[in-house]
Amino acid sequence: MGPRILIVEDEEPLTLLLRYNLEAEGYTVDSVARGDEAEIRLREAVPDLVLLDWMLPGLSGIELCRRIRAREETERLPIIMLTARGEEAERVRGLATGADDYIVKPFSVPELLARIRALLRRTKPGQVAAQLIAGDIELDRETHRVKRGGRELHLGPTEFKLLEFLMQSPGRVFTREQLLDRVWGHDVYIDERTVDVHVGRLRKAINRMRRPDPIRTVRGAGYSFDETFAKAG
Secondary structure (H helix, E strand, O other): OEOOOOOEOOOHHHHHHHHHHHHHOOOOOEEEEOHHHHHHHHHHHOOOEEEEEEEOOOOHHHHHHHHHOOOOOHHHHHHHHEEEOHHHHHHHHHHHHHEEEEEEEEHHHHHHHHHHHEEEHHHHHOOOOOEEEEEEEEEEOOEEEEEOOEEEOOOOOHHHHHHHHHHHOOOOOOOOOHHHHHHHHOOOOOOOHHHHHHHHHHHHHHHHHHOOEEEEEEEOOEEEOOOOHHOOO
């Protein structure tokens, strides 16, 4: 089971978007829409990280952050604040209250996921693996290097992100639209055929020497990372 994340957000569409992306990354997700409900939930069980909206019904995010820091059980709980307030004074106020990081709406989901990984690596280093390993493929998130059979592969930045994303959820099929959203970001407007081009480049880079292909094409659906590919070699 992956690290547990509590989303405290009263905008349901945003909560659904965050849950979908976080669960795809392997996190266990819980959510509440009110600050006072979040306080009760945190007394029942402490997650590994909280995504906390600034403006909430029942109890504001700022006040909830203060109360989290005041309790011994949660004083070191990682908190990322989500808010539409982008002014420097407000960012300083949020961080001074005890938030570990701060991201302004609307934000890039890949950027938020990167910040979550970075924060968990600092606060709970055992929770987020720096390396992804499947068969003879090793991907190092910190050095941005990929090896296969001990030999380093040369991937472009997009191919690296594509491989990293697919390796995080082995066996799961992602549509081209989902890959565009997760790897390129939903604010980037490019053709879905771009995914096919980069998958082709990725395959060319990792399948040299006629090694088994870990990228599975699912006709009419999309692509997945085949966790059983090593058994074929």
